[in-house]
Amino acid sequence: MSSDYEFSDDDGDYYDDGDMMDTQEDEDDDEMMGSYDDFKITPKGKHKSYEVEYESLSQDAVEQLMSADVEHICGIFGVDRDAALLLLRSMSWNKERLIEKYMDNATSVLCAAGIQVPEPTPETSRPHSTTARRSTRSTNKFLGLSSASKPKSPTPPAATSPKSFVCPICFDDSPDLTTRALVCEHQFCTGCWATYICSKIRDEGEHAIRCMAEGCHIIAPDTFVRTVLSSEDGDPEENALALSRFHELVVRHFVASNASLKYCPYPGCTNTVSCPSASSKSSLILMVPTVSCGARGIGGQSVSASQVLEKGGGLGIQAKEHKFCFGCPIDGDHRPLICTVARMWIKKCRDDSETANWIKSNTKECTNCLSTIEKNGGCNHMTCKKCKHEFCWVCMGPWSEHGTQWYSCNRYDEKAGIDARDAQSRSRASLERYLHYYNRWANHEQSAKLSIDLYAKTEKKMEDMQVTSALTWIEVQFMKKAVEEVDKCRMTLKWTYAMAYYLAKGNEKDLFEDNQRDLEKAVEDLSELLESPIEPETIPQLRQKVTDKTVYVQNRNEIVLEDTANGFLEGRWKWNAVVEGFDEPERLEY
Amino acid sequence: MDARLRRVTREIADCKNDKTSSIKIETIDESPFHLKGSFPGPEGTPYQGGNFEIDIVIPESYPFQPVKMKFITKVYHPNVSSASGAICLDILKDAWSPVLTLKSTLISLQSLLCSPEPNDPQDAEVAKHYMTSKASFEETATYWTHIYAGGPGSKDAKQLNSGDDVAIAGLEHTHVDRFVELGFPKAKVVDALRRLNYRGNNIRNIPDDRVIEELLK
Numbered sequence: 001m002s003s004d005y006e007f008s009d010d011d012g013d014y015y016d017d018g019d020m021m022d023t024q025e026d027e028d029d030d031e032m033m034g035s036y037d038d039f040k041i042t043p044k045g046k047h048k049s050y051e052v053e054y055e056s057l058s059q060d061a062v063e064q065l066m067s068a069d070v071e072h073i074c075g076i077f078g079v080d081r082d083a084a085l086l087l088l089r090s091m092s093w094n095k096e097r098l099i100e101k102y103m104d105n106a107t108s109v110l111c112a113a114g115i116q117v118p119e120p121t122p123e124t125s126r127p128h129s130t131t132a133r134r135s136t137r138s139t140n141k142f143l144g145l146s147s148a149s150k151p152k153s154p155t156p157p158a159a160t161s162p163k164s165f166v167c168p169i170c171f172d173d174s175p176d177l178t179t180r181a182l183v184c185e186h187q188f189c190t191g192c193w194a195t196y197i198c199s200k201i202r203d204e205g206e207h208a209i210r211c212m213a214e215g216c217h218i219i220a221p222d223t224f225v226r227t228v229l230s231s232e233d234g235d236p237e238e239n240a241l242a243l244s245r246f247h248e249l250v251v252r253h254f255v256a257s258n259a260s261l262k263y264c265p266y267p268g269c270t271n272t273v274s275c276p277s278a279s280s281k282s283s284l285i286l287m288v289p290t291v292s293c294g295a296r297g298i299g300g301q302s303v304s305a306s307q308v309l310e311k312g313g314g315l316g317i318q319a320k321e322h323k324f325c326f327g328c329p330i331d332g333d334h335r336p337l338i339c340t341v342a343r344m345w346i347k348k349c350r351d352d353s354e355t356a357n358w359i360k361s362n363t364k365e366c367t368n369c370l371s372t373i374e375k376n377g378g379c380n381h382m383t384c385k386k387c388k389h390e391f392c393w394v395c396m397g398p399w400s401e402h403g404t405q406w407y408s409c410n411r412y413d414e415k416a417g418i419d420a421r422d423a424q425s426r427s428r429a430s431l432e433r434y435l436h437y438y439n440r441w442a443n444h445e446q447s448a449k450l451s452i453d454l455y456a457k458t459e460k461k462m463e464d465m466q467v468t469s470a471l472t473w474i475e476v477q478f479m480k481k482a483v484e485e486v487d488k489c490r491m492t493l494k495w496t497y498a499m500a501y502y503l504a505k506g507n508e509k510d511l512f513e514d515n516q517r518d519l520e521k522a523v524e525d526l527s528e529l530l531e532s533p534i535e536p537e538t539i540p541q542l543r544q545k546v547t548d549k550t551v552y553v554q555n556r557n558e559i560v561l562e563d564t565a566n567g568f569l570e571g572r573w574k575w576n577a578v579v580e581g582f583d584e585p586e587r588l589e590y
Numbered sequence: 591m592d593a594r595l596r597r598v599t600r601e602i603a604d605c606k607n608d609k610t611s612s613i614k615i616e617t618i619d620e621s622p623f624h625l626k627g628s629f630p631g632p633e634g635t636p637y638q639g640g641n642f643e644i645d646i647v648i649p650e651s652y653p654f655q656p657v658k659m660k661f662i663t664k665v666y667h668p669n670v671s672s673a674s675g676a677i678c679l680d681i682l683k684d685a686w687s688p689v690l691t692l693k694s695t696l697i698s699l700q701s702l703l704c705s706p707e708p709n710d711p712q713d714a715e716v717a718k719h720y721m722t723s724k725a726s727f728e729e730t731a732t733y734w735t736h737i738y739a740g741g742p743g744s745k746d747a748k749q750l751n752s753g754d755d756v757a758i759a760g761l762e763h764t765h766v767d768r769f770v771e772l773g774f775p776k777a778k779v780v781d782a783l784r785r786l787n788y789r790g791n792n793i794r795n796i797p798d799d800r801v802i803e804e805l806l807k
């Protein structure tokens with residue numbers, strides 16, 4: 001919520017804004033941008049240089065976007081919604097490519113999308129795999145599906161009860177067993193289908209659910225998944241959960257396929273942010289696209305603003321907005337430092353502390369999406385469950401490079417050797433240089449983590465104040481505001497240390513560090529004030545002092561953010577290390 | 591009865607009843623979900639004559655999620671980790687289908703021994719060995735079968751403690767000795783030469799300096 005920065009000098013006004021904003025947010029999340037703009041000092045559509053224009057979308061809103069694409073494809077190809085959905089999903093929602101490929105060879109596109117059974121070819125069997133155990137009831141009826149006919153995914157087949165059928169999975173042969181099959185006609189009992197689909201969705205987060213027969217590439221269309229999960233088979237509660245997760249997975253896939261959309265990374269949140277101006281890699285060297293999905297709260301228990309007010313603000317102070325970076329997977333707001341350099345810093349901090357047990361650890365982060373991956377079983381060919389990135393556990397390099405050049409897997413050994421040699425020759429001075437920045441960075445991070453305590457303490461003080469003075473709940477909000485401001489500025493400060501570590505020596509860096517110093521001093525002053533004991537008779541003065549200092553801190557923060565952001569737009573920042581998208585540094589510092 | 595238990599019990603029984611098959615599945619303890627499988631090494635391969643034991647763990651959502659298998663018996667093969675026995679095989683991962691059984695999966699492992707896939711290796715060093723010098727690779731694989739899988743002549747080898755570490759690493763005594771004579775400990779030399787794939791034609795690509803550098807690490 002960018003409007004947090006618009007802090008008017010008249011605090012009475014400000015608090016009204018805050019309350020109205022919260023109520024507004026509760027009422028219409030979708031119109032977030034519109035409603036907030038009313039409270040902004042800056043004219044509509046204009047952003048500060050460190051802000052980016054974006055829009056927050058609910059899952060329903062994204063589903064509407066998807067629907068539009070689906071309708072479009074239905075109209076052009078004359079296929080049903082199920083088929084259109086599978087086609088779009090198989091092409092990562094790239095309509096243009098889909099249309100082109102489909103016009104070129106509809107059959108092969110339909111087969112690749114798992115909608116149609118391919119003509120049998122002699123060498124379909126894969127090495128080291130036993131041949132598919134086909135159901136005795138399978139027929140070739142659908143194998144001859146002509147490409148000229150309008151491909152329709154099968155209407156969800158009514159569960160049938162064939163005679164003398166043994167389910168090849170559960171070995172159940174009871175006469176009243178009901179079965180289902182996809183277009184490929186591979187029959188399985190309805191119970192097995194339900195368990196299988198649930199497991200695929202729940203355990204693997206998979207939305208492209210293949211037929212259960214070995215080597216069969218037919219994919220269950222949405223209607224089939226919905227029919228199975230709303231039938232009597234299996235645990236109704238599990239099924240309902242799986243079905244809603246399935247919808248979410250399809251939406252996530254759509255969002256992930258679209259460079260100008262990003263799913264809110266907060267656990268349990270299903271909102272999406274649209275930010276076309278940050279959709280290209282080149283835009284990310286000019287700005288930091290910090291966005292917010294419009295919801296608040298953590299752990300799937302998003303709280304509404306009205307709840308916050310009812311509970312006397314207790315939750316309000318902790319229910320943080322879902323702020324994240326549109327350009328990279330780093331948690332929270334890493335302004336003013338751009339994504340690439342912020343990631344370089346994080347990687348550096350991690351490598352330096354973990355080189356020793358790097359290879360031995362059982363969890364690693366996916367090199368693509370940074371989600372944590374646990375090694376399961378022992379095979380080094382890893383596939384990230386979240387983004388499907390395939391990589392090598394040993395060297396963390398992409399698996400695609402291992403296909404023909406598997407020997408690059410020795411990179412780990414070599415890397416360890418280079419690191420060790422570097423460590424020996426690394427001069428004391430440069431280590432101290434790193435530690436200088438690192439300690440300050442870590443300190444602000446630590447303080448931000450402890451802010452939960454500060455929030456709790458402040459809340460207590462706010463309650464006391466209402467008892468010992470004539471101030472109302474609304475009037476003691478200045479404390480809350482101050483704590484929030486301190487927290488936010490510590491975040492800025494934290495990243496300025498990472499930035500300063502990589503900034504090339506010179507005037508620009510000196511000015512940057514001057515601004516950093518002023519902000520740091522202001523933040524520490526305000527922090528101290530917040531920690532000081534409260535005397536009932538001096539509350540009015542305290543209120544004035546805290547409010548003044550909050551405004552000052554906010555201005556200092558504004559200066560750092562604004563100046564750094566302008567520096568990126570003007571190409572003013574020079575680095576002491578190689579940074580993608582920037583000129584080579586004049587001299588390297590290690 | 592729980593569906594997973596019913597299916598596993600049935601699979602074990604089917605396997606027991608099939609007298610013609612060489613694939614065996616047995617329980618290790620009370621748990622029906624932690625099993626041991628075994629099969630003979632395929633004829634006409636370096637694994638011939640060996641008996642290969644597999645650790646089988648049946649996950650909660652079996653057969654909808656793949657069974658977990660790894661070699662208990664040490665085996666020298668590009669798709670099997672020589673250290674941990676972990677296996678790189680598509681059907682144990684994304685190509686798994688619930689119609690596959692423990693037995694059919696064990697048969698797939700057996701056929702994996704016949705047809706290594708060095709382009710999708712689990713053990714990169716073994717794969718390198720396989721790619722650069724197939725004859726030498728087969729010699730080492732045969733030796734491993736002898737000393738670890740109870741292949742022909744294994745008794746003698748076992749009695750002579752744990753076998754010959756130079757042969758286990760797939761190296762030549764003459765090569766190892768050359769560097770040992772320079773004063774490096776034998777274990778270190780074996781380790782370095784194995785890492786460098788100091789075998790067959792590849793030796794030409796590895797100057798002595800490179801070996802020394804590796805030894806000094």
Ligand SMILES: [Zn+2]
Pocket residue numbers: 167168169170171172188189190191192193
């Ligand atoms: Zn069944």
Ligand SMILES: [Zn+2]
Pocket residue numbers: 182184185186211212213216217218
């Ligand atoms: Zn099928």
Ligand SMILES: [Zn+2]
Pocket residue numbers: 264265266269270271293294295322
């Ligand atoms: Zn969110």
Ligand SMILES: [Zn+2]
Pocket residue numbers: 289325326327328329330334338339342
């Ligand atoms: Zn970022």
Ligand SMILES: [Zn+2]
Pocket residue numbers: 366367368369370371384385386387388389
């Ligand atoms: Zn990933």
Ligand SMILES: [Zn+2]
Pocket residue numbers: 392393394395396397402408409410
């Ligand atoms: Zn690798």
